[in-house]
Amino acid sequence: MSIDKLDLQSPDLVNANFQKLAELFPNCATESTDGKAIDFDLLKQELNHAVVDGNKERYRLEWPGKKEAIVTANLPTNKTLRPVREDSVDFDNTENLYIEGDNLEVLKLLQESYLGKVKMIYIDPPYNTGKDFVYKDNFARDAQEELKESGQKDEYNQRLVANPETSGRYHSDWLSMMYPRLKLARNLLKDDGVIFISIDDNEVHNLRKLCDEVFGESNFISSFIWQRAFSPKNDARFVSNSHDFILMYSKSISDFKIGRLPRTEEANARYSNPDNDPRGDWMSSDISVKTYNRENDYPITTPSGRVVEPPAARCWSLSKNAFFERLQDNRIWFGPNGDNTPRIKRFLSELRNEGMVPTSILLHKEVGHSQEGAQEVVKLLEGKGGFDGPKPIRLLCHLITLANLENDSIVLDFFSGSGSTAQAVMQMNGIDSGIRKYIMVQLPESTEENSESYKAGYKNICEIGKERIRRAAKKIKDETNADIDYSFRVYRLDESNMQDVYYNPQDYKQGSLDLFADNVKPDRTPDDLLAQVMLDWGLPLSYKIERGKIAGKDVFKVAQDSLLACFDKGLDEAFAKEIAKEKPLRVVFRDNGFVNDTAKENVKQLLKQLSPETEMKVI
Known part of the structure; x- marks a missing residue:
């Protein structure tokens, strides 16, 4: 008698990757003393137009521990997530998730249930400033060895270790931490999904190269510069560092369409109507382009009689017929004296519904600053606790708009901290009665015993995050009275529910x-x-x-x-x-x-x- 058993562990990504390669290059699939294998020498040849004699230099990001990081990402886990009903709000009916535990293990557990289902990921990982901690994912050591080595031996089996600038693997350890998490996160994104990653000058150069490798250089969208400081520091040694970066990558650039921003009064004020056009205010824009097309390279005679050619190495963006159609429709502007290079008129009345194209500079007057983010947490917790460096809700709502979420999209944050992303999702839902869902993941890092949060009773970051979300939900409900999901289910990472014999009966x-x-x-x-x-x-x-x-x-x-x-x-x-x-x-x-x-x-x-x-x- 045989009945199929659930294997109760995450997918074996090594086997999955082998099958993909075997399908693409069946001649490279072979056998070794250890079983099925890929002939990598032959695979190298398949991917090269020249004869491959041996190792060749190539353009790529390399660091000590990269191979181990790849292994770490691919290793399956048989850990599980256990419901914590007492910390949840309306557990059986909500679709929002708050997960406590090591985000690497959690990401592995989500691989099947959320494969290709997440529209937006936002993370605010450790910046590797030399004063913060990084996750130590050493796949070659067992948990106890790792805890002894790190000195982080507590009830949560935390694997956070200090990473000072004096460390011989200062950048490498940070890269080894980020690589497997980003690799697993990419699997969860929809084809039209995007990821935003906050970072500062310490690792932005490495993060950009890392994301180029994980997501593909062609899927890079922007490196936003966020003016995070409310005011400059006059005691800075050289330059007052007043900004952070937010990298934005798509899963597939051809599938993604960026969200437009609401028009502002300041932007609308740039439009005017100098020729009293009955269609109202307008602004003119250049009609020459860099992409050369011989058919669009023609002279234009202005009303004053001056003949105008396209600028050097450029042509007009309009064909002759298209140009004269717009000329007849009074959409071409030659300046007040009819003697300027032609420009096309863009009417404000026709742009109001399109929204504004976002810019790569995020000013704090528009999206908030770090002090605002900190004050939001303190105010919600009524002064009894706080959090170091939370992002302002206005910034996260701005990013949610750019991500162009559908009404029922899933937003994931696996360095969720105080839960700012969850609050931003609820706030956006409160505005338009959306049903966007969030998944927050956070390691229950202990709060410092001398901190205000610890004194207020919050023994770890997760306790702060859950309470912040509860209070934010009440605030949004009181302000909007919107009929949305204000609740969340709490899960906690733990060892498998099954005895060891379940996985290894042969032992x-x-x-x-x-x-x-x-x-x-x-x-x-x-x-x-x-x-x-x-x-x-x-x-x-x-x-x-x-x-x-x-x-x-x-x-x-x-x-x-x-x-x-x-x-x-x-x-x-x-x-x-x-x-x-x-x-x-x-x-x-x-x-x-x-x-x-x-x-x-x-x-x-x-x-x-x-x-x-x-x-x-x-x-």
């Missing part, structure tokens, strides 16, 4: 297997099991969850008929007949949840007969 002798009468760890709840099953089956954690009873057994219904789960014991044929009436797409039970082995096989056969579209698995 145990037959006699010792009796010690594991149950695959599931004794402290795990049905809620815990459901979350791990949803992740393994590729179902979004935001799906609506309903609880009920069928034939006297507790069941979970996920997104109506997407999944039906029952982790009770004593399941039999009568239960299977009731389940079949629901016609679920998927069902999952505990392996030892049946009355006996015969009942397990009978349940399987009954479901095949009564609900043939239902897929059954056990854990």
Whole structure:
């Protein structure tokens, strides 16, 4: 008797990458003493027009530890996310997520459920200033060795280590931290999705090269300069550093369309109507372009009789016919005296609905400054706690506009800090009654014992973030009375719900297997099991969850008929007949949840007969 088991671990990206290469280059797929392999010498030749004799110099970003970073990104994990209902708000009905834990492991767990589903990612990672911490992802050491080495040994198994400028791998350690996270994040983006990354001068040069490699140089959109300082520092040694950068990359530049900004009174004031055109105020723009086209290289005679040619190495943007059509429609401007080089008139009345093209300079008067961001947190927490360096809500709302989100898009922030991104998403929803969803991920880093946040009772950053989101939701609801999702589900990263024997039964002798009468760890709840099953089956954690009873057994219904789960014991044929009436797409039970082995096989056969579209698995 054989029933498929859920493997309850994230995808093995090494095997997936092997299959992709094997499909593209079947002649490079071979075998070695360790099994299937890629002939990399032959692959190099396939990607080169010249004969490859050996290693050649190439243009790329390299650093000590890069190969280990690639391995780190590809290693599967069997960790899980456990629901924390007591910290959540309306857990069963909300579609927003707050996840506590190491973002590398969390990103791996989200690979199937959110593959290609996230429209916008914003992150504000450690800037590597020499005074902050970075994640130490050493795949070659076990957790205890790593904790001893880092000196970070606490209840959360934090893997944050100081990275001073004197470190021999100052830039390398930071790059090794960022690379696997960006690589996994890219998988989650939709084809028309974008990522924004805040950074300062310390690593912007390396981050740009890193993103060129991960996202593709052709998918670079902009390097925004944000005027973060409210006022300059007169005590700066050389220059008052008043800006940060925000890099913007698309998943696929051909699929992405940037959002336009609302027009401002200042922008509208630049338009006027010097010739009393009945269509109203206008502004003129150049009609010459750099891309040369012989057909668009022709002389134009101005009303004063002067003959005008296109500037050197340029041509007109309009063909002769298009030019004369616009001339007849009074859309060509030759200046007040009719003697200037022709320009085309752009009418304000025709541009109002198009919005404004964004610029790469973000002024604090338009999008806020760092002091504003800090004050927003302090005000929400009523002066009892704060956060170092939160981004202002106006800035994040600006980025959300540029990302051109659909009404139901998902926004991900896996360095979520105090939760500014979550507040910005709710605020945008409050304006237009949208149903945009957020996923916040944050390591529960301990707050400093002498900090105001610690004194106010916030023992880690996640406690600040969750409380900030709760209070921001109340504030937005009071101000807008919008009917939107103000709630969120909390999940916490933990070791698998399953005993080690579940993954490696070959490591145990037959006699010792009796010690594991149950695959599931004794402290795990049905809620815990459901979350791990949803992740393994590729179902979004935001799906609506309903609880009920069928034939006297507790069941979970996920997104109506997407999944039906029952982790009770004593399941039999009568239960299977009731389940079949629901016609679920998927069902999952505990392996030892049946009355006996015969009942397990009978349940399987009954479901095949009564609900043939239902897929059954056990854990």
